[in-house]
Amino acid sequence: MSPTSPDTGTTPAVDSHPEAAATAPAAAPAAPAAPPAAPRPSLWARLVASVDDPVLRILVGATLISRLGRGIFLTVTVLYFTLIVGLTPGEVAIVLAAASAAGVVASFAGGWLTDRFSARRLIIAFTAIEGVALIAYVFAADFVTALVIAVVCGLFEQGANSTRSAIIARAFTGESRVHARAVLRTVTNVSIAVGSGLGAVALALGTAEAYRALIVGAGLLYLLGLFQLVRLPARVDAPARVAVAEVVTETGSVDAAATAEAIASERASWRSHSPWRDPRYLWLTALSAIFGMQFGVGELGVPLWILHETTAPEVLIAALLILNTVIVVIFQVPMSKGTHDLRVAGRVSAIAAWLMAGACLVYAAAAGLPVGFAVAVLVIAATAHAFAEVLSQAGGWGLSFELADPVRAGTYQGVFGMGYSVGALAAPLVVNATAVSHGLAGWAVLAAIFLASGLGTWWIARRAARTA
Template sequence: MPTVDPEAAAEAGAAKGGAPSFIARLAASVSDPVLRILVGATLISRVGRGIFLTVTVLYFTFIVGLAPHEVAIVLSAASAAGVIASLAGGWLADRYSAKRLIVLFTTIEGVALIAYVFAGDFVTALVIAVVCGLFEQGANSTRSAIIARAFTGESRVHARAVLRTVTNVAIAVGSGLGALALAIGTAEAYRVLIAGAGVLYLLGIIQLVRLPSRVDAPARVPAEPVTTETGSVDAEASAEAAAADRRAWRRHSPWRDPRYLVLTALSAVFGMQFGVAELGVPLWIARETTAPEAVVAALLILNTVIVVIFQVPLSRGTHDLRVAARVSGIAAWLMAAACLVYASAAGLPIGFAITVLVIAATVHAFAEVLSQAGGWGLSFELADPVQAGSYQGVFGMGYTVGALAAPLVVNATAISHGFSGWAVLAAIFLASGLGTWWLARRAARTVEAAAAAGAATGTGVTPAA
């Protein structure tokens, strides 16, 4: 089934006269049935995610009664479990039905969220958190494999951009609902909202079961048994043919693709920018600037607004390797600049400090949007389609590792050493972003050279990037 150009309807409307309305553009952006299903499921479940993210730390602390170090262990264990699950989810999506996997993973995650209302001690909370971390990341890798197979070229990046936009909107709504529990402050209010978050995950399954079979990996055809002239099966030759088939399959593994592993590592390092926003900036504002702590919430809202407005339009064209290289390079310079501007807010009068922080957060948000767009394009275009799930699992694992490392790196640089620490962070982001830029440009040259060689020989064959 061919994919639908996400801009077709909007362009058709514009051709008839006048610019298309916002509603028309929104409808056009989800014109593909698979994308509509994923958007519906994401919109529902991510509201639940927003609720949970808002109340989780305070729930563990005030309702379950965990000590701060126990809360840290629970959250770290969930993140560590996600590293394994990212790989496993992609690996499984190459071998089994991705549709059934994402339904199963989402179901278990929803039930596990509801189970939090019964957590009364550290061990129970730890076990539930690990289960949630495993199946959340497993579902994320499976979703990426579905996108890789259900869409092609620019449509894949567009789908990721739309889903990220919807995720931000839904989490913002969920955070508002989660604030109800914080305002009421009773154990019952916390438990009702956490249970509601789990129910929303389960409601999202109503959409996921409608996914078509084209999101699944093509069935692997086993090697045919080798027969002798008399018609009997030659066991030794058949075993050798089966072994050759397995070796051919393993040659498509992402672990045998150094370029993709380097891309994953560079993206993981740049992905620590989320740790800057979640940990570094709030601590910097509270400890080193005259700005009120309420500015933290304002900057998060600003980030969400920029992502919602600009993620889809700025992701266009990043399926092209040279475009992906360009936006990755721009993101590198923007993120480095944001670090230095954040640092310069220290010691300023309150009005100037707030202004500088807003500028830094704006630059940071655009760096985030562009880096995500470039990373998505490269993660799809440089992957071997034979094992699309495994490739997306490895790429997702990189981000999970980066998220685990971010608190340590941000604390060891910006928080511990002030301006010089921010300068080190800026250098880290600049190096990783420009590394991605270099890798993408080199890949583009390889593809162009292969295309030119194919044209010269008359084969017309362009190898995959």
């Protein structure tokens, strides 16, 4: 009887011939047991690992403290101007608009300065001045004083933001840069949410002393953040430009004409790295600024739409803001992975475009529905809106870093930040002129704007990936 196949599981017959027994192969040794799977790290361990870089830890610590103060100030600012300082609604609007306009200029200036001076010293100086300016609000007694303080705050807040972006561009590479931006945005949202809760104390008490105490506290938190920023290492600064040596002739004298020509050549080379000479980056900035108006939809369009055009209760406005914050905090970091790759960044930008366009149309569909249906439709729209925000930010960060010239990383980030500032300044006007004023037709126009800008960003990313 011949041996059966090993797959049958039966025992083969033993050969009685000793020669056969001698030549029979030895049994194969048993396979070693697989090592036990490593236990999945705890949530706290994963959080700690996500900020293992020392520069990121410093930025997270400073952001956690200062954005807490920002949340306090954002909660009380309008009512403080109105009830305590005594400004009219029109004057409050001018003060806030002037602060935003100042931020447009400062966004570019902050990045431009980091290519020429120490980013560490700049962010410390900008943050310190902003904290002192916040405290100075307690001395605002009229429109002019409030306007001046608001402009100073707007200037140095956006200057600090651009400086921070330049620091990230230089201190990290590839995926770690987008990861750092995602972590800092998550921390910002958490801190502002907690600060807003603290700001509600002043709203509950309603006294001038309570408002002023919280504003002072907000400014002091900015100043406390300086204890983290002073620990930033030298590697976050731009490398020094190579000085042009004097041209010396054979006789040992300085050739003034040749030296001047060498200096002019070095300056021309430096200017050639300017983002203003980079049409692709300028288009990316413009399209990202347009899509950034989605923040205005959440801050202005949706509340007014719920209030005037739907049967949903007003408390839903606060609930949708909380929903947005929760989604950003949970999903911003994981959904930002891989967006340092141009193709991935373009893909998530396209998905964000479709989500945002759909959200606009679903917001519009809530008008005239019964309460329960209106609430359900608005929650669906806000969820799509929040994920569009998360994905658009991730894609925009990846492209803004990867398409920038590293020689002038600060100026490039300053230009990109300036685009967002312009978008934020234009958002109230655009949202009011479309969705708020024209209902369904206006929402459809907004949907088309977001779809076009998001798909334009996708097209730029795809073209850049092909030529990379």
